[in-house]
Amino acid sequence: MxxxxxxxxxxxxxxxxxxxxxxxxxxxxxxxxxxxxxxxxxxxxxxxxxxxxxxxxxxxxxxxxxxxxxxxxxxxxxxxxxxxxxxxxxxxxxxxxxxxxxxxxxxxxxxxxxxxxxxxxxxxxxxxxxxxxxxxxxxxxxxxxxxxxxxxxxxxxxxxxxxxxxxxxxxxxxxxxxxRDHLTGLMNRSLLNQTFQQACEETAFDQQIVGLIVADIDHFKTINDQYGHEVGDQVLKAFADILRQCTNRPELAFRLGGEEFCLIIPNTTCLQAGQLAEQLRQNLRKHPLHQLGINEPVTVSCGIATSDTPDLPFKKLHADADRRMYLAKAQGRDQVMTQD
Ligand SMILES: Nc1nc2c(ncn2[C@@H]2O[C@H](COP(=O)(O)OP(=O)(O)OP(=O)(O)O)[C@@H](O)[C@H]2O)c(=O)[nH]1
Structure with missing residues (x-):
């Protein structure tokens, strides 16, 4: 609202x-x-x-x-x-x-x-x-x-x-x-477009680019099936915490639905957006989930898109990042894809 x-x-x-x-x-x-x-x-x-x-x-x-x-x-x-x-x-x-x-x-x-x-x-x-x-x-x-x-x-x-x-x-x-997403406390997708436009306006003012990371936890269905939905929920919360820790603007971190998340990064460069996604990936891998009974690392696949023009529609940027995330999945998961 x-x-x-x-x-x-x-x-x-x-x-x-x-x-x-x-x-x-x-x-x-x-x-x-x-x-x-x-x-x-x-x-x-x-x-x-x-x-x-x-x-x-x-x-x-x-x-x-x-x-x-x-x-x-x-x-x-x-x-x-x-x-x-x-x-x-x-x-x-x-x-x-x-x-x-x-x-x-x-x-x-x-x-x-x-x-x-x-x-x-x-x-x-x-x-x-x-x-x-x-x-x-x-x-x-x-x-x-x-x-x-x-x-x-x-x-x-x-x-x-x-x-x-x-x-x-x-x-x-x-x-x-x-x-807000009631499970993770992150933003839900209702204000995604509007938040992206605001980030674009900030970024255009500083003459930099805006980046978007789409992140999807790998084999999440297996986690649910193997450990139960409650443990699955805890994994989602843990990844939301990792997202929050990686940004000083938690209002730019969204849960898009299921195990899919995204982060808007204003005033960035392609390199910085890639490094941030890599940090997310590694932090989830290292995250201590053994107290939930999960002994193998949980991984995430990330797709990145950047825009240097404030006129680029969010739909296009999101589609680019989403496609790259699926590419990361297709190439073996647990990786960050910055290009097609
Ligand atoms: N625990 C829990 N599970 C959820 C929630 N929302 C969606 N899911 C489950 O997330 C799972 C997503 O499975 P898939 O879309 O097949 O994806 P995946 O198993 O992660 O496979 P890849 O994405 O290909 O690596 C489904 O089993 C959903 O039921 C939630 O809020 N909590």
Missing amino acids: TNDAISTHRINVFKVLLLLNFFGAFWFAIVNFNRDLQLLAWLELIIVLITALALWRIRKPIPFNTYLSLATTYVVFFGCFLLFALNHPGVSQNIHIWITTIPLMTYLLLGSRRGLLLTSLFLGLVVTWHLMHFDFLTFWQSLAAVANVVCVVMAIWGMSHAYELANEKAQQQLQTMAT
Whole structure:
């Protein structure tokens, strides 16, 4: 699951909020023109315009970072407008109701971290503003109203925080389940193409090449048949550990399925990719599997392909590496094949 997918529900909330904001600000602009609060009314008309522009901008899917910038700007603008309105003479005390929307808005639109930060900031400013204009008599007369607003704000803040934390944790778990192989903990093939494109972009920037190793454990069926599937699983886990140890970028190591794995190597050379595959092969050979009851070495066959152009489709590179891996099998297994 990508950031874009995670933010889809936030974008939907944002759309609803902008729509309400569009009509609400328009309505308040008319009301405030009638009450001769000219400055406030003009500001509200500007909000109508900005809201319309934002709605137009998000009519099509947008990248996560663009959404984040738009929503943060919106929340900051809303908070500043609220502070301005609080300070504006002639504005009804009912404006305080809007303070209750700040935690809900910041958390629903921006998640727990930004929500906490911006809610603390704006509520801190609102409290400071009230302390600066503190009048004991008014405070005492409106004690019940103050207590209601404070309690409602704190309740909404607390619930928003707890809900967002749980929601983000659940999203994270879903993302892990969708992208990881549950047995080995390596990435599964769902993000293979996307990860490869990112590696290509990094590599193109450094003007180097990107490599791909496809590795398939030899005679794995025999291991299963001879020692049982549980031992087979342990062998798969052991090879996944070897893959992780051979790279400082574990997010680039994948289990493609069964006993087939692959490793994307950005910023490499043909020689380095070959050496890395050779290291994988030797490490598996040397790996102490006797505690699993396996006394002969387990081996792996590797095929390598490299691409010096960022436009090379992943399908082609994968097919090249796969073909070479099968060539390594055909030539006796337990070897690395860098060419056809
Ligand atoms: N233990 C275990 N076995 C699996 C898993 N996934 C696939 N397999 C088994 O892996 C075996 C793959 O066998 P083959 O495709 O014939 O390959 P091989 O025996 O390694 O032969 P070569 O690749 O030609 O060397 C099959 O017996 C599958 O049942 C798994 O998650 N755990």
